[in-house]
Amino acid sequence: MGSSNPKEREEAARKIGSTFSELENKDQAWKDLVALTKDPDSHVQRGMAGALLLEFQYLTDKDQASKDLMMELTKDPNSYVRWGAASALGSAFQYVTDKDQAWKDLLALAKDQDSEVRRRTAEALGSAFQYLPDKDQASKDLLALTKDQNRDVRWGAASALGSAFQYLPDKDQAWKDLLALLKDEVSYVQSVAKDALGSTFQYLSDKDQASKDLLTLTKDQNSYVRWRAADALSSAFQYLPDKDQAWKDLLALTKDEDSNVRWRA
DSSP states (O other), rough: OOOSOOHHHHHHHHHHHHHHOOSSSSHHHHHHHHHHHTTHHHHHHHHHHTSSSSSSGOOOOHHHHHHHIIIIGGGSSSHHHHHHHHHHHHHHGGGOHHHHHHHHHHHHHOOOOOHHHHHHHHHHHHHGGGGSSSSSHHHHHHHHHHSSSHHHHHHHHHHHHHHGGGGOOOOHHHHHHHHTTTOSSSSSHHHHHHHHHHHHHHGSSSSHHHHHHHHHTTTTTTEEEEEEHHHHHHGGGOOOOOOOHHHHHHHHHHTTSSHHHHHHH
């Protein structure tokens, strides 16, 4: 850790993260990672940020580690440190001792000026959602991130919606936002939204309307939307109230003019 070579310090940070559960003195390893947030080399900072995704539950002094995360790392002027802290908060939220403060810090990070920090925060909200104290506000903030101007943030938010959907208080609004993301201008955002639509269908109270929404998408003029709708139909099929109509729509898609749509169907 005290090497003058930045590459060696970067590798040390990554090694701590990958072997953390096996280390004998985990509290000291945590202190070393926190110290690396002040390293002058950006590559070291990046390695540290990834290493923060450690097995938080193995720390004996969770109070101090929580304070380090919330009082220092989430407010660090370096964006690498902030996105590492956001990711760490998401994976460690259930073990953080002060969940109210951790929640406030996630809220602040959701509005960070750096798009990568916002993306990591969106994913963190998805991982931590079931443990959040204010799910109504968390839901609003997560849904707001689905409309972020940055494509990667929207992608992270779509993924988070899929993992948090069963705990969302307003599933109908979340479903509408996922439908909108399926028509996103960016293909990989559409892809994640498609996966989320298929996996979340079972949790909807109004499956009749949701089924109509999916079947409408199979007739969209955009071929990308049609073939992603076909995928979503496949994942959600067992929960569809009108399987006969869904089957007819899938058959129709096998005759679509676009080869990708026919292949997916």
